[in-house]
Amino acid sequence: xxxxxxxxxxxxxxxxxxxxxxxxxxxxxxxxxPNTHTCPVCLGLPGALPYSNQKAIEDCLKIGLALxxxxxxxxxxxxxxxxxxxxxxxxxxxxxxWPMCLNGQVExxxxxxxxxxxxxxxxxxxxxxKLFHIDNQTAIDFNRSGxxxxxxxTEPDFTDSEQVRDFARKMQQIFRYLGVxxxxxxxxxxxxxxxxxxxxxxxxxxxxxRVELKNINSFRFMVSAIEYEKIRQIKELEQGKALTDExxxxxxxKKITFSQRSKEEAKDYRYFPDPDLPPQVxxxxxxxxxxxxxxxxxxxxxxxxxxxxxLSQYQAEALTDTRELADFFESAVKQGEQExxxxxxxxxxxxxxxxxxxxxxxxxxxxxxxERRQDVIExxxxxxxxxxxxxxxNLQAVEDYKKGKLASLGAILGFMMRxxxxxxxxxxxxxxxxxxxxx
Amino acid sequence: MQETLEALQKGIxxxxxxxxxxxxxxxxxxxxxxxxxxxxxxHSGIPAGIKDIILTKGIKTTAAxxxxxxxxxxxxxxxxxxxxxxxxxxxxxxxxxxxxxxSSGENSAFGPTRNPWDVTKVPGGSSSxxxxxxxxxxCVFALGTDTGGSIRQPAALSGIxxxxxxxxxxxxxxxxxxxxxxxxxxxxxxSVADARLVLDWISGGDNYDSNVWVKSPAKTxxxxxxxxxxxxxxxxxxxxxxxxxxxxxxxxxxxxxMGAEIVDIxxxxxECAVETYYIIMSSELSSxxxxxxxxRFGKARELFGPEVKRRIMLGTFALSSGFYExxxxxxxxxxxxxxxxxxxxxEKCDVIAGPVSPTVGWNLGExxxxxxxxxxxxxxxxxxxxxGIPGLSVPCGFSQDLPVxxxxxGKYLDDETVLRVGEIYQEATVWRKEKPKI
Numbered sequence: 070x071x072x073x074x075x076x077x078x079x080x081x082x083x084x085x086x087x088x089x090x091x092x093x094x095x096x097x098x099x100x101x102x103p104n105t106h107t108c109p110v111c112l113g114l115p116g117a118l119p120y121s122n123q124k125a126i127e128d129c130l131k132i133g134l135a136l137x138x139x140x141x142x143x144x145x146x147x148x149x150x151x152x153x154x155x156x157x158x159x160x161x162x163x164x165x166x167w168p169m170c171l172n173g174q175v176e177x178x179x180x181x182x183x184x185x186x187x188x189x190x191x192x193x194x195x196x197x198x199k200l201f202h203i204d205n206q207t208a209i210d211f212n213r214s215g216x217x218x219x220x221x222x223t224e225p226d227f228t229d230s231e232q233v234r235d236f237a238r239k240m241q242q243i244f245r246y247l248g249v250x251x252x253x254x255x256x257x258x259x260x261x262x263x264x265x266x267x268x269x270x271x272x273x274x275x276x277x278x279r280v281e282l283k284n285i286n287s288f289r290f291m292v293s294a295i296e297y298e299k300i301r302q303i304k305e306l307e308q309g310k311a312l313t314d315e316x317x318x319x320x321x322x323k324k325i326t327f328s329q330r331s332k333e334e335a336k337d338y339r340y341f342p343d344p345d346l347p348p349q350v351x352x353x354x355x356x357x358x359x360x361x362x363x364x365x366x367x368x369x370x371x372x373x374x375x376x377x378x379x380l381s382q383y384q385a386e387a388l389t390d391t392r393e394l395a396d397f398f399e400s401a402v403k404q405g406e407q408e409x410x411x412x413x414x415x416x417x418x419x420x421x422x423x424x425x426x427x428x429x430x431x432x433x434x435x436x437x438x439x440e441r442r443q444d445v446i447e448x449x450x451x452x453x454x455x456x457x458x459x460x461x462x463n464l465q466a467v468e469d470y471k472k473g474k475l476a477s478l479g480a481i482l483g484f485m486m487r488x489x490x491x492x493x494x495x496x497x498x499x500x501x502x503x504x505x506x507x508x
Numbered sequence: 509m510q511e512t513l514e515a516l517q518k519g520i521x522x523x524x525x526x527x528x529x530x531x532x533x534x535x536x537x538x539x540x541x542x543x544x545x546x547x548x549x550x551h552s553g554i555p556a557g558i559k560d561i562i563l564t565k566g567i568k569t570t571a572a573x574x575x576x577x578x579x580x581x582x583x584x585x586x587x588x589x590x591x592x593x594x595x596x597x598x599x600x601x602x603x604x605x606x607x608x609x610x611s612s613g614e615n616s617a618f619g620p621t622r623n624p625w626d627v628t629k630v631p632g633g634s635s636s637x638x639x640x641x642x643x644x645x646x647c648v649f650a651l652g653t654d655t656g657g658s659i660r661q662p663a664a665l666s667g668i669x670x671x672x673x674x675x676x677x678x679x680x681x682x683x684x685x686x687x688x689x690x691x692x693x694x695x696x697x698x699s700v701a702d703a704r705l706v707l708d709w710i711s712g713g714d715n716y717d718s719n720v721w722v723k724s725p726a727k728t729x730x731x732x733x734x735x736x737x738x739x740x741x742x743x744x745x746x747x748x749x750x751x752x753x754x755x756x757x758x759x760x761x762x763x764x765x766m767g768a769e770i771v772d773i774x775x776x777x778x779e780c781a782v783e784t785y786y787i788i789m790s791s792e793l794s795s796x797x798x799x800x801x802x803x804r805f806g807k808a809r810e811l812f813g814p815e816v817k818r819r820i821m822l823g824t825f826a827l828s829s830g831f832y833e834x835x836x837x838x839x840x841x842x843x844x845x846x847x848x849x850x851x852x853x854x855e856k857c858d859v860i861a862g863p864v865s866p867t868v869g870w871n872l873g874e875x876x877x878x879x880x881x882x883x884x885x886x887x888x889x890x891x892x893x894x895x896g897i898p899g900l901s902v903p904c905g906f907s908q909d910l911p912v913x914x915x916x917x918g919k920y921l922d923d924e925t926v927l928r929v930g931e932i933y934q935e936a937t938v939w940r941k942e943k944p945k946i
Contacts, residue, residue, distance in 0.1 A: 109582070109583050112804055114581075114582070114799075114804070114805065115569075115571070115576070115579075115581070115800075116563045116581075116585060116680075116684050116685070118680060118681050118716055118717050118718065120715060121718065150827070152798070154801075154803055157799060158798060159795070159798020159801060160795055160798055209803070337829045339795075339827035339828055339829070341791065341832070344688035344689035345685075345719065347718055347719060
């Protein structure tokens with residue numbers, strides 16, 4: 070029997086607001102001395118009450134809009150009750166029955182074309198403190214307690230681990246574009262949980278269990294964990310064993326997943342509306358204002374760059390990798406218009422050089438390109454020769470390109486640029502290179 | 509307090525003399541009454557007693573519980589900060605039922621408070637110490653908290669004025685949460701005028717309590733003539749002591765003689781109020797007390813008293829999967845009906861008058877073996893918390909030589925009318941002049 074894997078994702082993103090979610094303590098806790106960003110509210114002292122951070126709420130709504138969700142007219146904070154030493158109130162303020170955003174979708178590129186990943190919900194909650202195990206004791210740092218979090222849950226629409234990685238990268242890019250978070254996996258301001266199960270190839274119904282992969286702090290490890298899990302689960306089923314709900318972590322040294330918590334410990338969180346916080350009502354005015362204030366997101370920017378500047382898909386994607394780079398590029402193009410330096414030239418230059426934005430300005434880039442023009446290699450003959458040499462010295466890239474990995478062309482072009490210390494008409498070089506590789 | 513402030517202003521007495529007088533009285537009476545758990549020395553300011561469920565920075569705050577028996581808060585409640593600005597001094601933290609759960613003061617982990625009118629009787633609860641302290645002149649005024657009647661009932665049983673503001677007038681920041689959607693901090697005083705003054709001092713938003721609204725505009729009721737007072741049959745039914753009923757009805761008659769119009773109203777869902785309250789209150793409480801885990805402050809949870817444990821278990825059960833719809837949701841729905849009862853009634857009248865407590869103070873130890881019987885003594889006060897409306901208890905006489913209180917309820921945010929009716933009544937009667945012979 071052939072099995073297929075079914076994956077759903079949960080992403081937690083920590084917002085980069087200056088204050089915490091329900092108190093005015095500073096929310097930038099990374100690297101700070103323990104328990105220096107605390108107050109009665111985020112310490113859960115007797116008598117303390119929550120008071121919502123409006124910017125955090127707007128950030129959550131923006132994330133919902135970026136993921137094409139519909140924004141609720143009405144949302145409610147609810148208490149998720151459970152005991153853990155890093156949870157000072159004995160409950161987490163979260164959202165359950167009435168989340169702020171629902172039913173969105175994001176498109177990613179799969180092996181066989183674009184795939185729509187449906188977003189079930191986006192909601193707001195608060196982060197917990199952090200436990201540190203030192204010798205035989207456990208210490209708790211509450212600097213992180215109360216920092217605003219946004220939780221995004223997808224439908225189980227993923228069918229392989231590569232899709233998961235692409236999606237996660239895309240999410241990261243969106244959060245950075247919106248300016249709502251650093252979304253750094255290593256620092257913990259973006260966290261991924263994957264729910265993985267397998268089902269027979271032709272079965273449409275979802276499997277009766279799912280394994281939650283948690284506490285994995287890089288895209289790479291997540292992909293490894295999913296791959297491993299897929300094989301492990303199929304093996305178990307083939308041996309006739311039944312699989313149940315479980316939580317597992319990834320051991321990077323042993324390269325295996327391991328059990329952390331089983332279904333028997335499934336908790337009843339006794340959710341109920343938090344009486345300390347009034348219901349949230351979102352008027353159409355606010356929704357309109359937020360919609361209008363949204364920055365141009367990567368997808369739209371790529372489309373626009375391709376059309377407006379006559380760039381290839383690869384170039385447009387590279388230039389829109391970060392908002393900073395995209396803005397820098399457009400600024401340079403504006404500068405270049407006066408000097409008759411084309412967008413394409415600027416594009417190639419930026420893609421092949423590593424620009425330090427702190428030091429170089431868009432104006433500098435244009436100036437440098439003008440300078441280069443003086444001794445640019447332009448003749449078809451010369452360029453063809455260089456291209457043929459480059460092809461011989463980059464056989465792997467050639468093979469990748471021929472297999473369909475268009476980005477590999479850029480690698481070969483980059484090689485040529487470096488060999489000529491940048492003195493190559495990149496636009497011409499690209500055309501010639503393409504002709505040679507596609508006879 | 510008005511008289512005190514006037515005497516100070518005129519130089520008849522000094523703040524030092526004032527404080528010395530109260531301090532002396534406290535030293536003599538507290539061993540007898542156990543009204544205060546912590547007593548503070550001081551020579552300036554107006555001395556006030558603060559219920560030990562309200563946090564005072566640097567002054568031990570125990571909630572009358574062993575769990576907090578050495579807890580020194582690092583911050584003060586908003587109401588305390590506001591009072592300090594008015595030159596009020598905390599003379600002591602008053603005794604109460606543990607975590608404000610009780611109707612007699614007997615659930616305190618540090619011994620019950622005694623009623624100054626008869627030390628064998630309960631002063632009422634949960635603000636037992638505050639009521640006794642004001643009644644026995646151990647402070648100029650006190651603060652209490654009212655979740656199901658905990659200001660009004662002890663005020664009635666101890667012969668003083670107690671006022672529960674409309675929900676959302678006074679910030680709860682710094683008062684240990686019992687039931688977040690029901691709790692309000694309020695004044696316990698000798699006169700209604702004092703209650704109004706203290707209310708004014710402690711009201712208002714602070715950017716900490718998300719449920720506080722702007723102060724309601726004060727409208728002064730010039731005369732009681734033509735004011736419609738609603739009388740609900742449900743508040744004068746079985747269970748109400750005959751002696752108490754007689755005194756309360758006399759008080760209402762007095763108001764009628766002064767020109768008020770009596771109107772019959774009905775509050776049909778009153779019979780569900782106690783159950784509704786206990787489900788909602790216990791549920792919110794079970795979650796609110798989860799932070800007392802002994803890790804960051806306080807002692808281990810085993811030290812919770814039996815009543816506290818009882819309500820935590822009840823609340824946890826009512827919120828559990830499989831029971832949430834039948835208990836918590838059902839209670840929340842009935843709560844809406846109780847609120848609607850009042851809205852409908854207030855179409856026909858301006859205020860509602862009736863008893864505060866079905867009985868006068870009972871013997872210490874009499875009801876402690878029967879929690880349910882204890883719960884039923886809150887029948888008349890609970891509905892106001894469920895509906896969020898303001899409620900006043902003002903002394904209106906005696907039965908069996910023990911004080912009786914008259915309850916005045918008003919429309920949401922119409923605190924001023926309620927206070928004014930109480931004030932007019934108080935000015936026309938002599939109950940205020942009576943003092944316990946302690």
